[in-house]
Amino acid sequence: MTSLTTLTLAEARDGLRGKKFAAREIADAHIAAIEKARALNAFVLETPDRAREMAAASDARLAKGEGGPLEGVPLGIKDLFATEGVRTTACSKILGNFVPTYESTVTSQLWRDGAVLLGKLNNDEFAMGSSNETSCFGPVQNPWRRRGSNAPLVPGGSSGGSATAVAAHLCLGATGTDTGGSIRQPAAFTGTVGIKPTYGRCSRWGVVAFASSLDQAGPFTRTVQDAAILLRSMSGHDPKDSTSVDIAVPDFEAAVGRSIKGRKIGIPKEYRVPNMPAEIETLWSQGAEWLKAAGAELVEISLPHTKYALPAYYIVAPAEASSNLARYDGVRYGLREDGRDVIDMYEKTRAEGFGPEVRRRVLIGTYVLSAGYYDAYYLQAQKVRTLIKRDFEEVFAKGVDAILTPATPSAAFAIGEKGADPLEMYLNDIFTVTVNMAGLPGISVPAGLDENGLPLGLQLIGRPFDEETLFATGAVIERAAGRMKLPDPWW
Amino acid sequence: MSVDDATVRRIAHLARIAVKDDEIAHLRGEINGILGWIEQLGEVNVEGVEPMTSVTPVKLKMREDKVTDGGYPERVLANAPNTDRGFFLVPKVVE
Numbered sequence: 001m002t003s004l005t006t007l008t009l010a011e012a013r014d015g016l017r018g019k020k021f022a023a024r025e026i027a028d029a030h031i032a033a034i035e036k037a038r039a040l041n042a043f044v045l046e047t048p049d050r051a052r053e054m055a056a057a058s059d060a061r062l063a064k065g066e067g068g069p070l071e072g073v074p075l076g077i078k079d080l081f082a083t084e085g086v087r088t089t090a091c092s093k094i095l096g097n098f099v100p101t102y103e104s105t106v107t108s109q110l111w112r113d114g115a116v117l118l119g120k121l122n123n124d125e126f127a128m129g130s131s132n133e134t135s136c137f138g139p140v141q142n143p144w145r146r147r148g149s150n151a152p153l154v155p156g157g158s159s160g161g162s163a164t165a166v167a168a169h170l171c172l173g174a175t176g177t178d179t180g181g182s183i184r185q186p187a188a189f190t191g192t193v194g195i196k197p198t199y200g201r202c203s204r205w206g207v208v209a210f211a212s213s214l215d216q217a218g219p220f221t222r223t224v225q226d227a228a229i230l231l232r233s234m235s236g237h238d239p240k241d242s243t244s245v246d247i248a249v250p251d252f253e254a255a256v257g258r259s260i261k262g263r264k265i266g267i268p269k270e271y272r273v274p275n276m277p278a279e280i281e282t283l284w285s286q287g288a289e290w291l292k293a294a295g296a297e298l299v300e301i302s303l304p305h306t307k308y309a310l311p312a313y314y315i316v317a318p319a320e321a322s323s324n325l326a327r328y329d330g331v332r333y334g335l336r337e338d339g340r341d342v343i344d345m346y347e348k349t350r351a352e353g354f355g356p357e358v359r360r361r362v363l364i365g366t367y368v369l370s371a372g373y374y375d376a377y378y379l380q381a382q383k384v385r386t387l388i389k390r391d392f393e394e395v396f397a398k399g400v401d402a403i404l405t406p407a408t409p410s411a412a413f414a415i416g417e418k419g420a421d422p423l424e425m426y427l428n429d430i431f432t433v434t435v436n437m438a439g440l441p442g443i444s445v446p447a448g449l450d451e452n453g454l455p456l457g458l459q460l461i462g463r464p465f466d467e468e469t470l471f472a473t474g475a476v477i478e479r480a481a482g483r484m485k486l487p488d489p490w491w
Numbered sequence: 492m493s494v495d496d497a498t499v500r501r502i503a504h505l506a507r508i509a510v511k512d513d514e515i516a517h518l519r520g521e522i523n524g525i526l527g528w529i530e531q532l533g534e535v536n537v538e539g540v541e542p543m544t545s546v547t548p549v550k551l552k553m554r555e556d557k558v559t560d561g562g563y564p565e566r567v568l569a570n571a572p573n574t575d576r577g578f579f580l581v582p583k584v585v586e
Contacts (some may be wrong), residue, residue, distance in 0.1 A: 101566040200547045213546060260578055278548035311529040322506060329507070331579050342582045343507070351509035363518065364525055366506040367494070376492070377529070382542035384535050389543065422521060423528055439546030460514055464547065 003421065004029035005169040009073055009226035010253075012172055016062055016072040023062065023072025025118055026172075027055035028076045031189045034118060034170050039491045042164040044079050044085055044137045045120040054116040061114065070233055071114030076171040078162050079120040080127055081107050081217075082206040086117070090208040091135035092125045094353025095334045105204025105238045106175065106217045113233045117173050122161030125355045127182055127210045130428040132160025133419060134357040141485045142190055142412050147173045147453035153412040156186030156428075158219065164192040164402035166220045167486050172395060173230045175218045176324040179210050180313055181408075181432030183218045184444035190405035190459030191484040193218045193474070197464045199439035201247035203238030213245075214313075214436040223483065224445060224474045228252035231467065242411040242454075255468035257476045261295030261468065266312045266400040270306035271431060273409065280406045280456060283448045287404055291473065291481035301400060308384050309434040314426060315368050315381035316437075322357075322365025328353060345412035360422065389438040396463050402473050405431050407444040434462050445472040445477045446484040455484060492530070493523045 004026050007015065012248030014022055025030040033046045050075060058072035082088050082100035089095040103111075111117070124134040131154040132140040140160040142153040144167070155164040163186035164481070166174050176183040178196035187194025193220045202217040207216065219230035232253065235248040267288060272281070288298050330336035330349035337352045339345035354362065370375035395403070409430055416422050444457040458477055462470045494502070499519045503510040510518065564577050573580040 024518055098570050101563075101569050198547070200549065239552075239554065242551055243547070243549075245547060246552065304532075305535070308535055311532050314525060314529055315532070326507075330572060331581055334572070336572035339582065342584050344509075345582050346507040347504075350507055354508065360518075360521055360525075361507065362506050363499075363502050363522060367498075367502045367522070367526075370502070370505060373492070376533075378531050379542055380537065381534075382544075383537035383540045384532055384544040386540050387535065387537070389546070401555035421524070423524060437546075 002406065005033050005174065008223050009172040009229055010219055010223070012073055013070065014240050017061070017067060021053040023058035023116065024052065024196035026072060027051045027074050030118055032173055035491050036489070037168055038171055040141045040143065040164050040168060040486065041120045041138055042122055042140055042161040042168065042170060043076065044091060044122045044161065047086060047117055047119045051116050051118050051203070058114055058116060059307045068112065068114035069229070070110060072116060073114070073172050074116040074118045075110060075161060076118050076121045076157055076165045076174040077107055078123050078175050078177060080123060080177050080208045081175060082208070083107055083117065083120065086120065086377060087307050088120065091123050091128050091137055092353065092358065093136045093335060094328045094350070094354070097334050102206060105240060106207065106234045107204035109233055109236065115439055117457070119379050121165055121174060124158035126208065126321070126356050127177055127179055128321070128361055129157040130181065130185060130425050132157040133415065134355055139415050140164050141415070144412060144454055145491070152415045154189070154415050156189035156412065158182040159186050162220045163187055163192055163194070166190070166192045166222060168489070168491070169486070173226055175234070176220050177207060177217050178214055178436065179214045179317060180436050183220065184432045184442055184457070184459055185408050185428055187220060187444040188455065189412040191455030191486055192220050192222055193224050193230060193445055195220060195227050195443040195467065195470065196435065196441065197235065197467055198441045199245055201465065201467070203240055203241040203244040209324040209335040211317040212324060213320060214317060222486070224252060224471055224478050225256045227443070228256050228471045249397040250468055252467060255471040258472040259295065260291065260473050262478055263296045263401040263473070264399050265291050265296045265298050266301035266395055266403040267298060268303045268306065268328060268403060268405060269302050270303050271405045273430065276409060279450050280409065282403070283456050283458065284406050287447055287477055290377050290477055291404065293480070294313070294476045299400065299405065301395045303395065303434070305384065305387045305391050306434055309388050309437050310426065310430055312381040312384040312388070313433045313437060314364070315377050316385065318361040318365035319369050319378050320365070322362045322369065325358070325362055338363070341403060357422070387472065388434060392440060394440045401463070402469050403461040405459045405461065407459040408430060410452045411452065411454035411456055413440065429457060440464060441467045441470055445474040447481045492526060494519060494526070
């Protein structure tokens with residue numbers, strides 16, 4: 001591994017500005033690392049030519065002193081973001097060889113700021129999954145392995161390719177999306193930092209839709225500071241997404257290193273779930289001690305509707321998915337299977353194009369929205385969602401600045417270990433899904449290792465549009481825990 | 492509430508997904524497993540609670556009612572499986 005791939009994003013940015021190395025050199029180092037890491041299956045499409053072209057343009061701008069905030073920084077992009085002229089599939093057979101004729105707002109802002117595209121990253125099909133095993137391109141391997149074992153582990157999901165690519169030093173940062181935990185859970189499983197910002201902070205325009213009232217884009221990086229840098233470029237109002245919010249984007253990086261003295265951090269008692277591994281319980285208490293040592297005040301809080309968040313999510317998300325995925329009908333793009341009439345063509349196309357998890361969710365969503373069942377399921381779930389959000393509002397009204405929880409109920413598991421029972425897989429998102437249901441920001445920060453030497457993360461949940469407190473508090477955890485030492489390449 | 496085979500077929504048709512006969516029993520089991528689990532929401536007292544319609548307390552912006560994009564049919568059709576003279580082609584719909 002060359003040193004250019006082990007730089008943090010901030011170090012690379014500063015080194016490029018200081019002309020210590022060229023964007024072309026950083027791009028080449030990452031292109032070589034990606035070629036060597038194909039066994040991890042993190043990238044579903046490599047774009048080395050585009051990367052070199054963009055890096056050369058960055059070098060020209062840097063030479064003139066005109067570099068943007070991410071000038072020359074090579075990134076990986078989750079295959080859920082439409083990239084103009086670059087195949088975008090959501091890792092579903094039904095999108096086939098879809099080549100967008102437009103660019104998602106989030107990625108267009110990254111290119112505006114000078115970033116370089118290395119390629120498209122693997123994910124669960126339509127972001128439906130918690131292990132990256134539902135991708136039509138096959139599973140991604142976690143660069144981490146249990147001590148003394150070669151068993152391949154999942155990187156988490158749905159943004160598994162993003163998490164692995166960042167942890168394996170294949171890019172300096174990556175984009176992800178998070179509907180129920182799809183950034184924070186894989187970040188925790190790979191020892192990386194991932195933040196899902198407040199709903200409305202990033203534009204959803206040009207991002208393949210899963211559940212529109214829950215989906216948000218966010219970054220994966222190796223440090224809290226890097227996440228702050230990347231999120232700033234990704235954020236901002238977009239007239240093309242009516243749910244993106246028109247408020248100023250703060251300089252998130254300036255919040256990193258800010259004192260948390262006197263800030264009130266809530267510890268929700270409902271997150272102490274049955275059968276939680278002792279080491280996660282210990283890590284959680286350790287995290288609270290670190291924050292206390294940095295001057296924060298720790299208070300026990302109650303979020304009484306926590307246990308209902310996951311079942312409510314599995315009504316709301318499939319319902320919205322069944323509606324969003326109606327567009328894949330074999331007419332305008334993607335796969336088409338011929339049929340004897342138009343209905344037969346739709347049914348055959350969708351049977352052939354959707355994998356089992358997507359099909360299951362579309363069927364559930366169709367059922368809970370169907371005549372006679374809407375009130376019992378969908379309406380009830382949306383009322384419960386109001387109560388989940390109210391729980392958070394009441395806690396914040398009492399002066400709590402942020403909430404500390406574990407990020408996941410376990411460390412990374414083996415490929416093929418879970419999935420026979422869909423419910424077992426769904427329970428992975430138990431600590432993250434409440435945040436999407438309430439539209440709040442949440443960050444996962446690596447905080448320690450389990451008994452097998454696998455990384456574990458802590459999650460911080462913030463007030464709406466207060467990502468700055470998450471960056472300040474996350475940096476305290478990062479400093480106290482020590483920067484996560486990522487695995488040396490075995491691939 | 493649980494679903495029977497006929498309901499699984501009806502949902503699949505509503506969702507426009509062809510399902511083979513030998514898949515029905517398996518799908519019924521999975522769907523009933525998930526429905527049984529989400530049933531616990533019934534125990535929550537939601538009297539007087541409004542269903543959520545927007546997660547952020549933001550008023551939707553209005554924009555001018557005018558065309559701001561378009562005029563490039565070739566880009567719109569670029570990914571279509573079957574087109575002819577600027578149209579999407581589908582199997583015959585009207586006899």
